[in-house]
Amino acid sequence: MPNADPVRVLPVRATDPAVAPLLDALTAELAGAGYTPEQTFGYTADQLERAGVHLVGAEVGGRLVGVAGLEADGSGGGELKRFYVEPGHRGTGVADALLAALVEHARGHGVRVLRLETGDRQEAALRFYRRHGFTPIPRFGPYVDSATSVCLERTLPAPPRLRVTSVTVGTSRPRELARFYARLLGWPVTTEEGPGPGEPPAAGWAQVRPPAGVPGPTLNFEWERHFTRPVWPAEAGRQTASQHLDVEVADLAAATEWAVACGAVPAGTQPQDGVRVLFDPDGHPFCLFR
Incomplete structure (x- = not known):
């Protein structure tokens, strides 16, 4: 037993x-x-x-x-x-x-x-x-x-070959958010789909891919009907960010200025030197780091 x-x-x-x-x-x-x-x-x-x-x-x-x-x-x-x-x-x-x-x-x-x-x-x-x-x-x-x-x-069987190729971000504005990240990263928006029947105009799906020869995952943006903007730093009883993107940069100050120009908002809390936390237009946190 x-x-x-x-x-x-x-x-x-x-x-x-x-x-x-x-x-x-x-x-x-x-x-x-x-x-x-x-x-x-x-x-x-x-x-x-x-x-x-x-x-x-x-x-x-x-x-x-x-x-x-x-x-x-x-x-x-x-x-x-x-x-x-x-x-x-x-x-x-x-x-x-x-x-x-x-x-x-x-x-x-x-x-x-x-x-x-x-x-x-x-x-x-x-x-x-x-x-x-x-x-x-x-x-x-x-x-x-x-x-x-x-x-x-x-x-012991050899483990299957697994490779992470993309990250999918839930959002209330997928096509708008795809254009934000495309501008921020200098990557093209490769796919956009409009809303389905009965969905609001901001709904749909979009994809941003790194250009040929540039490392990085494909970014997918999908509409979430009941999306709630996350709170960061986390607060009890409120929607938390379950994951975020880390973006390596050469010049942190210049990259932060560019991200703001693209529509990002710096977080009120900055946890450490060498890292800047910002929010994309739909409230997802992401980090620039050097």
Whole structure:
């Protein structure tokens, strides 16, 4: 059954005082299951440190109740190391949280294949790994001649290729706002559409694209029927700006003067040197920075 307290997974060191009892408990549990020292391959705390194993711990109620590690081989593979959860917290989601954290770390560090070794009598562990997509493979590395070893593997699919190409701004005056940003940035308005049936004259849709060879996202402006001008700095109970554009400039003073000439209004609050916050004609904040 789930833990009453939430599971918190955090990076730990093998030398942390709270980690050593968990590593010792794992060693003792394997010995109690009948494995000889030659049939266990768990790293000591020193070996974990020297090998650069990424170690995470699971806290429940402020106490460390589980630990697990990942050793990357530098060529897209990684091996799970020293995976242990206290018996009283098994089946509660702690092991799932530890594995999820290691998978996330693996994805972020170029690891595409996870491997592990466990004992042939560790039925609960084998069920857990199979449930999480691990499948049996031939024994590898130091386990090749270990008759009691079972090795498993899971391939992590490469993440899909994603690329941010545009930003869409909700506004009450899309075509007017597109012309403002086109003038401000020196980019062309590439598309304009008028209002739909029953919509007010200011409605519609417009797009501003950077010229060829100029980096930057396409800016889309779409009509929002119930648009409310945001307040910045934020005030409780009022519409906030959920995002804003940052525009890099070479000369902050000249760029600010130009933005005002285009129709922008400087904000009453300016949070730092090197940045100027302004509002576009429909009240969206944007920043000029150098």
